Amino acid sequence: MRPFWIALFIGIGCRAQDVEETIEPPAGEPSNEEASTVDETVVGEGDLEPSESPESRARMRMTIDQLQASMKHITGVDWMSGNRVLWDEYRTSLGVPDYQETVNEDLSANVIFQKFLQDASTYSCQEWIAHDGSAGLYPFFSDAYDEGNLDTISDNLRYLRRLVHGHFPVGEDPMIQSLQELYTLVYQRTEDHTITWNTVCVGLFTHPDFYTY
Amino acid sequence: MKRRHFLQGLGASGLGLSLSGYANLARASESTLLDPDRYFVFVVFSGAWDPLLALDPRDPAIFSNDVVPETQIQTGYDILDVGSDPRVVTPEMTFGPYIGDLAQLSNQLVLVRGMSMSSVGHSSATKHALTAKVPSGESVRGSSVSTLLSSVLGEHDDIPSLVLGTKSYNLSHPLWSSGFQSADIEDLHAALSDGEVALNDAQQDALYRFFEREKSRTRSNQLQSMYANRDAAQLLLDSGMSSLFDLSNSSLSHLKQHFGIDNGVTGSEAENALVAYQALTNGVSRCVTYRAARGLDSHSGDDWATRHGPRLQNGFNSVAALATLLEDTPHPSGGSWLSRTTIWCMSEFQRNPVMNKNFGRDHYITNSALLLGGGLPGGTVIGATSDQKMKSQKVSLHTGLVDDESGVYISHEHIARTLLYRLGIEEDLGDYREPPIQALL
């Protein structure tokens, strides 16, 4: 058992050293176009043979219930169509067990999961922005969100990153730059803040930093 | 955007370079194919079927209730409302009372009887059936046969392996050959259609670029797979194939009529068969796996007597409807689609030939399988169960006949290996460690 990070008493057990050791892969140059390389495949997710005893736990995907609860926790809405909750509607396809035919939840982030996650995100983000977006610390709608005020936009992106991903970076957060570029690209083409923030919101919810832990 | 572009795009990750060796080897295997225009349908009867009701019946005059203590075989036909001898006899083979329309195709069927299973637990036995490898406890030890065959044949298909209502496994094959798993046709249609609230092109394009950047920041295989699946979901959306699986689409009305959908008789198994037809003949998929029956685990007498048979029959009827339609559909390269499509009906194991005291049937270690299409020698029966307790018997792989001296016990592995051989692949790609059934080559 490690003794160091749980603050048994207030002020004891700070883990700043460990945080400094966090490994972030270097941010590569964004690829402008599809690269013309020879590799063609990603191999299935299972292992053929056991790996050695790990010293770290696995990155895991949220269950559908956890995903539904967490998305609702942030946006205040469920993924709905009329009066139907679509998380329930697609439960079987999303790998939720019925304990008759299936007894374990499929926690792979497979293709159908990605599709329905995007649908859920798009719906929830729209509803969130329409109803509650202005109630947050950094409201989605603000006169400051014009092209000349990137700091305000960045602040809001950092806020959303904390809110949705729970990410409190030490030093520069490379994703903020990606989100800024996402914001800029959409705004340039649509000149619509609502659509732009909606896109950012969908990007955050469909990112592995949200649905894995 | 085409799949090829997307897959090549993965090169930026740095992951793919190390995989090129595998890709080259896969292509080498592909070059040995006798004919690349081959397709497969795996039909799953979930819950363990009763062969006495369809694939492996017994004469009730010989196997009467009086001799059950000796034969350890209790047909149960007297309990059902099916007549005194309900067997369906064709020139090629004899079936039980719930074979349904499939009996009319008996000259095209291959029955494999007396197979030996590894488990009578539903979960592990189903994994064995789908992967043709005995699992280690609950852990699969190989990819689904559909995944393996898709990896060999389906690189250019949109959904190489489509799976409805059951599971799929991919341990070592390219991600694109993983089963696309959907519960039913409605969910499949939804997965291929825009959501009620959809993103516009500008949003989608920007998100694509955003995730390309994110992808380039990680070297984790796991995250790469997630990003690749996200891209694949988007590509499928762009493909515009959802109308192929839209039951409200009027252009599907003749198919719905053929499969008996909307006549109140059929259930999801007919819809699944329709999906299989659409996916294969429209170039969407190379392999389709669908569940043709569920709830076959009839330990109770009520369940066995009232539901088991009809559920089997609905499943077999769905296969018959699929096969006849494939036969009536010419393939662009010649012959019918059925001549190029092998259908493999399976269940995890069979039910006990002796009823329990509730007049239901418990689990039993023997099994049967049914194959048709793909140029297989129809009207063939491979192997047999014994007339005492329906035990597995050794079979000559060359003749398909029972051979206690030099035969072997047949299992899923032999059938999977046979499918590979029939493609011209003699190498044991699936590590099945069993030879093919020569009588079917």
Place this chain on the structure above:
Amino acid sequence: MNTILAMAFVAAHAETDPSEMILSPTEEARAMSIQIRGVIPTLEELEAIESAGAIDESLLDEWLASSEFEEQVVRHHQSIFWNSPYQNDLEVRRVLFFSNGLYYRKQTSQYVRGQSRTSCSDWENTDVDQWNRPQTVLEQSYTQNGQEFTYLDEGWVWVTPYWNPTTPIKVCAFDARTNPISETGVDCRTRDSNKDSGCGCGPNLEWCMTRTVQTVYKEAFAEELSVRVKRALSEARPYTDILTEDITYMNGPLSFYYRNIDSYVGRTSAPAENIPELDYFDTDTWVAVATPEEHSGALTSAGWLLRHQTNRGRASRFYEGFLCSTFVPPTGGIIDEGLSTPDLSLKRGCADCHARLEPWRAYWGRWGEVSSQYITESDYPTYSENCAECAEDGGCNNFCRNNYMVDPIHADDEPYIGWYLPYVYLKQTQSAHPDTGPSAWVTDVLSDGTLAQCVTQNAVTWLYGWEVDEIDPELLTEWTRAFEQSGYSYPALVKTLLIDETYGRRK
């Protein structure tokens, strides 16, 4: 492994994953919250952790004491219990089917109307007595394949069902009857009435159910297993209570079921007394009810017994779910060869697994298969002189043929002639298993530590996402010991795993 697969393996694993990272306190708290509360932390919680630079232990304790934690533990255990009883095992003859606007019992039609699966016709029968018994009945006929068939047609009456007291429905009059005793003297509250032509579904149809209502009961049986888990946590009792306590839990639907329908089913084991008077619609109130001593917690609950229908299936699930072991078939599959012994614990090809499984399945020997009824010694004696005698003389009745060894087919059967089947082939040291029940097995595996180790292992795979073969045996032993020393406190086990430094590193 063949060449191609070997290459694929090398390709897939040639590069070590460089993204292993040490999580920050906020990232770690997020993971913990998702796993033990089912939702991400609030921003305020994260900001407090970020500000403090660590997770305060009291916060973790608070989370572990929450109802959200109970819910997550329940969900983890659903993948162990497989909470989904077979609905069809709840007596289909008490089910009212709906067809053409009318409710009727399909499976009893042959007894009451003279034709199987036949409904009444759509006409209101107003000529009924105080028990809803129709005084006017029509004789109908139809011709099929040249043969004429007749049946009785009694029409329908209005009834207000207990599951929807505000909306009367049309029920075929024979099925709407409320008389307590039939014309032939059969008690309409007993199982014998299932095949009697003179009994119906009672006042407000209380002795019957629709398919939908049947689902309500099924789900309540499934939830009862979860209530056991929740109660052990909320009452800070040892985890092992889940598998040993002589208690069942009832909510409104289950109390209604036990009071009104269980007697017909003969398949669920209702406690004889103290069934609480809860309203049918009260699904959220769960009352603990003492059960007889033969019970063994979840392992003899209706939810478990109706999901795992055979005694071998029950033993196998316990072996896999609570002892973390599996039966591995011999290479080449299982072959049932020749006319060897019918004793699976000795039979070649079977003994590898069944030498262990047969004595274990015997722990459920006095629990009916496809049933949750306890089978008493008085109803089914361990040894029956009568059945032994008829085995010698011939002419055994169905009771003996179905339940006792009366038809020996092998010399190994001979010593067991006249014995109740669950006892057959048991060795002397195992012969008490049906009488002790599964609690004796639990006691054994508790004392040798295998149960605690498996519970720990299950928690590790849940919280760490590891495959079983990735678990370091030394770590597992260490964590198991801590679990045992905590008095089998499940929250303590989870806490041990969460505060281990391994949890703070992620691949």
